[in-house]
Amino acid sequence: MxxxxxxxxxxxxxxxxxxxxxxxxxxxxxxxxxQVVATLLVLGAVVPVLGHQPAIIAQLNWSYPVDLIxxxxxxxxxxxxxxxxxxxLLGAVYAYGYLQPYFKSDRNIGVHYAIxxxxxxxxxxxxxxxxxxxxxxxxxxxxLAAWLLVIWDYRxxxxxxxxxxxxxxxxxGLLFLITAFLVLFSETHSFDFGQFGKFLQHSSMTRNxxxxxxxxxxxxxxxFFPMHTWLPRAHAAAPAHVSALxxxxxxxAGLYGLLRFTLLMSTPDEWMGWFLIAFALLSAVTGVMYTxxxxxxxxxxxxxxxxxxxxxxxxxGMGYLGLSWHNPVLVVLGFAGGLLHILHHAVFKCLLFYxxxxxxxxxxxxDIERLGGLARRxxxxxxxFLLGGIAIAALPPLNGFVSEFLLYSGLFEDSVVGGxxxxxxxxxxxVLAFVGxxxxxxxxxxxxxxxxxxxxxxxxxxAHDPGLAMRSALYVLSALLFVFGLIPQVGLTMVAAxxxxxxxxxxxxxxxxxxxxxxxxxxxxxxxxxxxxLLLVGLLAAWRKWAMPAPAPAHRTWGCGYTEPLPRAQYTGxxxxxHLASYYTTLLPTKxxxxxxxxxxxxxxxxxxxxxxxxxxxxxxVLDSGEETLGILSDNTPQTPRIAFAFGLVVLxxxxxxxxxxxxxxx
Amino acid sequence: xxxxxxxxHGLGLALLPFLLxxxxxxxxxxxxxxxxxxxxxxxxxxxxxxxxxxxxxVTTTAVFRLAPLVVLATxxxxxxxxxxxxxGGLLPFANxxxxxxxxxxxxxxxxxxxxxxxxxxxxxxxxxxEATFSVFAEPALFLVLGTLALGSGHGTFAELMRPHGWQALxxxxxxxxxxxxxxxxxCARLPIDDPxxxxxxxxxxxxxxxxHSGADLAMMQYAASLKLTLYAGVLAALVxxxxxDDQPLLSALVSLVLMLTIAxxxxxxxxxxxxxxxxxxxxxxxxxxxxxxxxxxxxxxxxELG
Numbered sequence: 001m002x003x004x005x006x007x008x009x010x011x012x013x014x015x016x017x018x019x020x021x022x023x024x025x026x027x028x029x030x031x032x033x034x035q036v037v038a039t040l041l042v043l044g045a046v047v048p049v050l051g052h053q054p055a056i057i058a059q060l061n062w063s064y065p066v067d068l069i070x071x072x073x074x075x076x077x078x079x080x081x082x083x084x085x086x087x088x089l090l091g092a093v094y095a096y097g098y099l100q101p102y103f104k105s106d107r108n109i110g111v112h113y114a115i116x117x118x119x120x121x122x123x124x125x126x127x128x129x130x131x132x133x134x135x136x137x138x139x140x141x142x143x144l145a146a147w148l149l150v151i152w153d154y155r156x157x158x159x160x161x162x163x164x165x166x167x168x169x170x171x172x173g174l175l176f177l178i179t180a181f182l183v184l185f186s187e188t189h190s191f192d193f194g195q196f197g198k199f200l201q202h203s204s205m206t207r208n209x210x211x212x213x214x215x216x217x218x219x220x221x222x223x224f225f226p227m228h229t230w231l232p233r234a235h236a237a238a239p240a241h242v243s244a245l246x247x248x249x250x251x252x253a254g255l256y257g258l259l260r261f262t263l264l265m266s267t268p269d270e271w272m273g274w275f276l277i278a279f280a281l282l283s284a285v286t287g288v289m290y291t292x293x294x295x296x297x298x299x300x301x302x303x304x305x306x307x308x309x310x311x312x313x314x315x316x317g318m319g320y321l322g323l324s325w326h327n328p329v330l331v332v333l334g335f336a337g338g339l340l341h342i343l344h345h346a347v348f349k350c351l352l353f354y355x356x357x358x359x360x361x362x363x364x365x366x367d368i369e370r371l372g373g374l375a376r377r378x379x380x381x382x383x384x385f386l387l388g389g390i391a392i393a394a395l396p397p398l399n400g401f402v403s404e405f406l407l408y409s410g411l412f413e414d415s416v417v418g419g420x421x422x423x424x425x426x427x428x429x430x431v432l433a434f435v436g437x438x439x440x441x442x443x444x445x446x447x448x449x450x451x452x453x454x455x456x457x458x459x460x461x462x463a464h465d466p467g468l469a470m471r472s473a474l475y476v477l478s479a480l481l482f483v484f485g486l487i488p489q490v491g492l493t494m495v496a497a498x499x500x501x502x503x504x505x506x507x508x509x510x511x512x513x514x515x516x517x518x519x520x521x522x523x524x525x526x527x528x529x530x531x532x533x534l535l536l537v538g539l540l541a542a543w544r545k546w547a548m549p550a551p552a553p554a555h556r557t558w559g560c561g562y563t564e565p566l567p568r569a570q571y572t573g574x575x576x577x578x579h580l581a582s583y584y585t586t587l588l589p590t591k592x593x594x595x596x597x598x599x600x601x602x603x604x605x606x607x608x609x610x611x612x613x614x615x616x617x618x619x620x621x622v623l624d625s626g627e628e629t630l631g632i633l634s635d636n637t638p639q640t641p642r643i644a645f646a647f648g649l650v651v652l653x654x655x656x657x658x659x660x661x662x663x664x665x666x667x
Numbered sequence: 668x669x670x671x672x673x674x675x676h677g678l679g680l681a682l683l684p685f686l687l688x689x690x691x692x693x694x695x696x697x698x699x700x701x702x703x704x705x706x707x708x709x710x711x712x713x714x715x716x717x718x719x720x721x722x723x724x725v726t727t728t729a730v731f732r733l734a735p736l737v738v739l740a741t742x743x744x745x746x747x748x749x750x751x752x753x754x755g756g757l758l759p760f761a762n763x764x765x766x767x768x769x770x771x772x773x774x775x776x777x778x779x780x781x782x783x784x785x786x787x788x789x790x791x792x793x794x795x796x797e798a799t800f801s802v803f804a805e806p807a808l809f810l811v812l813g814t815l816a817l818g819s820g821h822g823t824f825a826e827l828m829r830p831h832g833w834q835a836l837x838x839x840x841x842x843x844x845x846x847x848x849x850x851x852x853x854c855a856r857l858p859i860d861d862p863x864x865x866x867x868x869x870x871x872x873x874x875x876x877x878x879h880s881g882a883d884l885a886m887m888q889y890a891a892s893l894k895l896t897l898y899a900g901v902l903a904a905l906v907x908x909x910x911x912d913d914q915p916l917l918s919a920l921v922s923l924v925l926m927l928t929i930a931x932x933x934x935x936x937x938x939x940x941x942x943x944x945x946x947x948x949x950x951x952x953x954x955x956x957x958x959x960x961x962x963x964x965x966x967x968x969x970x971e972l973g
Contacts, residue, residue: 373786375728386730386780395773396766408765412813412822419817423967426813430806430956433768437805441798444776448783448794454726525760529744529770536740537733544736544882548720557724557785558878565726571783571791580799583949 001058003045004073007038008124014038015117018110024103031113032092038120039085046078050497056128070130070192075497076263077127079339080256082494083346084123084249090350090473091241091249092116097469098241098357112152118145119250126253132181132191139177139253143170146250149242150234162230162237169230173220175650177257179657180213197264207265211272213657214261215279221254222309225283229616232290235302236366240357243298247305247353248346255312255342259335259498262320266505273320277428280317284310284435286587291442292577293588293611297356297366300446304392305349307435311404312341314428318410319502321421328506329415329518335502336519337406339495344399344484348391351477355385358470359450362463368573370457371450377463382451384474389447391481393440397530399484402491402523407432409522438580445576454567486530488523492516574609587614672757675919679751680743684892685710687899687930691856694934713889719881726786727878734781735879735886741774742890742897750824751900752919759823764812767824768805774890775801782875793874796945800859800871803952804852810959811845814838815905817966825911828904841962843905848955850898850933852948854891857937859948899929 014034018027049055055074062069073081092113099109118141125138147170151163181191187206188195200207220227235243262268287306294300315338322330358381359374360366375382391398411429416422465471484491493516500515559565581588593608689706696703705711723731747757748767760766779797782790815838816822852859855872864870876887903925909918943951 373726375730382728390773390776393772393776394769395776396770401769405762405765405769409762412762412765412816414822419967422817423963426810426817426963429813430810430959433809434802434806436769436772437802440772440776441802444779444783444794444798448780452728452730452780452784453786453791522761525758525763526766528758529748529766532744532747533737533740533770533773536743537736540736540740540886541733547717548882550720552720553722554725555722557726557787559787560789560877565786566788567786569788570786571788571795576791576795576798579795579946580802 001045001056001071003041004056004124004128007041007045008121010034010037010041011117011121011124015114018113018117019108021110024107024109027108027110028096028099028103028113031110031116032089032096034117035089035092035120038117039089042081042085042124046073046081049073049075049078050082050494068131068192069134070194071128072130073128075501076256076259079343079494079498080127080252081123083343084127084252085120087249087346087350088116088120088123088245090476091245094241094244094354094357094470094473095239097467097471098239098361100467100469101361112149115145115148116245119149119245123253127256130193132184132193132196135193136174136178136181139174142250142253143167143174146170146242146246150238150246152239152242153237156237159237162233166230166234169220169227173217173227175654176213176217176220179654180210180217182654183210183213183657193260193264196261197266200261200265201267203267203269208269209657211261211265211268214257215276218254218257219279221257222251223254223306224279224309224313225286225306226615228283228287228303228306229613229619231305232294232299232302232613235305235353236296236299240298240353240360243302244350244353244357247302248349251305251309252342252346255309255316255338258313258316262316263501263505266323268320268324270321270324273317273322273324274424276317276320277314278317280310280313281428281431281435282310283307284314285431288435288438288442289584289587290613292438292445293574293581293590294442295368295573297359297368297446297450298353300368300442301349301352301356304439304442305345307439308341308345308349308392311407311432311435312338312345314338314432315341315403315407315410318407323502323505325417326506327413327415328503330410330413331502331506332499332515332518333406333410333413333522336492336495336499337403337410339498340406340491341403343491343494344391344403347477347480347484348388348398348400351384351474351481352388352392354470354473354477355381355388358384358466358474359463361466361470363460365457365460368446368449370460372456372567372570373452373454374463375451378451378465380465380471380474382447384478385447385451387478387481389443391485393443394436395440396526397485397533398481399491401530402485402488402526404432404436405526406519406522409519441580442577445573449571449573449576453570454565456567456570456572458567486527488520488527492519492523581611589614589617675752676746676757679896680746680893683751683896683900683926684889685713687896687926688892690927690930691934691937694931695938698935698938709888709892713885716885716888717882721879721881721883724785724878727781727784730777731781731784731878732883734777734784735883735890737777738774739886739890741770742893745770745774746893746897748824749897749901750828750904751897752922759825762816762822764816764822764824764827768808768812771894772801772805778875778887781879782877785878787878789874790877793871793877796871797875800852800948800952803949804849804955807845807952807955807959808849808853810956810963811842811849814959814963814966815842817963824901824904828901828907829910838962838966839905841958841965843902845955845958845962846898846902846905847929847932848951848958850895850902850929851936852952852955854895854898856895856933858940858943859951861942896926899926902929 011034014031018031021027021030055072058071060069102109122138122142129135147163147167150166151159153159184196185191187199223231284307287303287310290303291300315334318334319331322334356366362378391400394400394404408429411425496516503515557565581590588611590609590611595606597605685707688709693703693706745767748763779794782794815827855862860871879887903922907922907925909921911918
């Protein structure tokens with residue numbers, strides 16, 4: 001516990017020093033230093049917990065209304081801290097390179113670093129407290145810090161709008177969370193998670209309502225469909241490292257919340273498992289479908305977060321079913337697969353965002369339709385993006401495949417009883433295969449059009465690889481892809497403690513080694529397959545070099561009759577995905593703005609396509625009409641009480657939910 | 668036993684990927700009233716190409732040079748997992764069919780990336796088609812194999828191919844039909860793709876490898892033929908009535924005959940059918956998914972599962 005206190009102190013002192021010290025270079029250095037110290041301290045504290053050590057427990061006495069704050073850092077919290085802290089540190093290092101253009105301006109970079117410290121602080125709170133009030137405090141620190149990080153470039157109206165959109169959405173989620181906590185408070189007269197747990201262990205109507213409220217709130221935090229609309233905007237607007245941290249790390253708190261309350265519930269109902277699986281697959285499918293049509297690289301990666309939290313949640317749904325069917329293998333495979341996927345996604349998503357950020361800082365564009373041929377000018381970035389792409393498409397031999405393989409193993413698990421259940425699992429596996437194929441499609445499109453071929457827009461700046469600060473982040477994460485992909489013991493050891501907690505829910509004590517045995521035996525052949533592919537590629541390359549020592553003759557690309565290939569005639573992002581998108585017009589409506597050439601001597605012609613997000617489109621429509629209705633109502637209300645009126649409305653809705661919930665279905 | 672199966676596998680790798688396309692071409696030639704090339708003509712073509720230095724476009728990067736290696740390596744690794752000759756792969760493990768599909772997926776990714784690397788609009792078109800159609804074919808494959816996995820123990824390929832009970836009567840024929848249609852999609856045969864045409868606008872696989880030459884082209888072509896062999900092998904193992912545990916040699920022989928029969932059928936299809944219009948191909952893949960779904964429904968009503 002002492003180590004954690006020291007870490008908090010380091011983050012706070014670092015934050016103050018960042019702002020107060022003179023000179024941007026010094027401020028950034030101090031910020032990074034305080035993060036390094038905090039990360040080392042936290043790792044020192046949590047790594048033993050991931051091993052065989054018991055949870056760290058402490059308590060603080062506070063004044064009314066919080067009273068007693070229980071702190072309990074168990075395996076689940078330890079896992080989330082173990083990847084969140086180092087990845088945030090890496091983000092801070094990357095920011096040193098990414099924000100370099102601002103270093104000479106009169107902006108205080110220290111503020112940015114101070115907020116990054118606050119983000120780390122929020123992890124320490126969220127992942128360790130056992131008290132609903134303090135949990136909400138940490139939740140709010142994370143939300144506000146993320147918002148302030150997103151609007152770094154606040155002079156741009158588009159960025160401000162994206163930030164505001166995020167702020168409103170995240171607070172909508174907060175309302176659900178507060179409502180859930182109030183329902184639980186009304187049942188237990190306590191804000192302590194332990195007391196919540198005592199109530200949640202028994203199946204009741206109130207538990208069902210609370211579960212749905214929690215799923216809504218945590219789902220919004222992690223950007224599940226259809227509550228994802230804030231995400232692509234925020235990710236496109238934020239600096240690259242902020243997008244990376246939000247997508248890979250900060251918003252994993254939503255999934256953490258879900259798992260924390262799963263532990264409190266101990267035995268969930270069967271419908272909850274099926275509901276989570278359906279909810280997860282819906283997110284995975286829609287998220288990945290949206291990635292296929294984006295022309296903004298960072299928006300594309302943003303949508304793929306929706307896909308990947310869906311894949312992770314599929315594992316949790318399986319785990320829920322395992323708990324309610326008393327099937328330990330399914331519990332292990334579901335939770336281990338889901339947790340590993342969270343971990344792996346954090347690594348490859350950060351890598352992809354950092355590579356996209358390198359593209360942005362070199363070319364001032366992330367528009368797929370304008371880029372092209374960057375691999376020649378930025379080889380390091382290209383390799384990093386390609387590796388991240390292979391991982392995100394869940395292809396061997398990198399880490400993405402490891403976690404998805406565990407999920408497939410769970411879905412094809414033969415200890416599941418009942419023909420219908422198994423049939424539904426096969427259908428879920430089919431959907432997962434679809435998601436995998438679409439993911440491969442869109443990352444091929446993104447990488448192929450951005451980095452390969454020839455530049456599409458001659459006005460793009462002469463690009464080059466970024467400086468060492470940014471490159472180092474790319475190197476570290478690329479190496480991690482191989483570590484997690486080829487040595488699954490590393491990832492499995494990290495998730496063993498939390499998975500053990502879920503197994504304990506089934507039958508008392510548990511042996512760590514046995515928890516790991518099943519997934520490890522499933523994964524070892526996969527490692528062999530991945531290694532065999534790498535080895536064979538190496539052997540074949542060596543053979544080709546030996547058989548053909550002379551330098552290969554160079555020629556132009558075969559132009560099928562055209563002597564000189566035209567860069568503008570290359571396939572574009574829209575043409576690449578056009579055929580696929582035409583099969584999903586309800587989900588991916590493409591708006592056309594065209595003026596086609598007409599007559600024998602056509603004048604200027606143009607074609608503009610834009611694929612919109614149906615949910616957001618519809619949401620704004622509803623909001624517009626809702627605003628009209630509210631406007632008519634509030635016009636009849638005097639000016640000053642208008643805000644009170646809005647608050648009253650929110651309170652009314654909350655009260656109704658409370659009454660419904662506390663009646664426990666007796667109404 | 669292991670040495671024997673390794674030898675058999677090596678022999679299969681060395682011979683079948685040349686023999687099956689040879690048989691298909693011979694059937695097409697006979698149907699067209701020509702005498703046709705020798706059965707092993709693809710082998711001579713490949714050995715000729717292997718001696719040639721590849722030419723690289725100035726637009727291309729290392730991805731283009733890496734692609735033939737990755738495509739060949741992934742297909743070779745996949746051949747260790749699939750029951751090319753009966754009984755299951757050389758390396759059977761739980762859910763190896765998932766690994767089979769994903770390893771081939773890695774090869775496909777590099778195949779399409781290499782096409783985009785040339786900066787040619789024609790190859791971009793091919794890349795988009797290949798990627799798009801795989802989106803429809805991949806879930807269909809999982810539906811078919813997943814249905815077969817329902818009755819098996821740990822879902823190794825070997826167990827998948829041993830249907831039992833009355834499942835064999837209804838589920839297996841449906842799955843076999845699905846696999847055959849998938850073979851036509853995945854291995855770029857008619858009515859999906861025309862392997863003989865030189866019109867870039869209508870091709871999928873051929874246009875993807877338009878810029879590869881010499882040894883690189885040989886690797887790409889061998890990998891494509893090997894993939895055809897693997898799909899034919901899976902299909903043959905599924906319909907093979909002789910259990911490999913009972914009579915390994917006879918079973919291998921029957922599988923070989925079945926694979927050649929599949930090649931003949933593919934050849935007949937190519938002689939008789941015209942290529943589908945591009946926009947019908949996703950529907951074709953969806954038809955496979957429907958076949959798989961019906962098989963799944965039949966399989967889940969089995970008493971021993973319920």
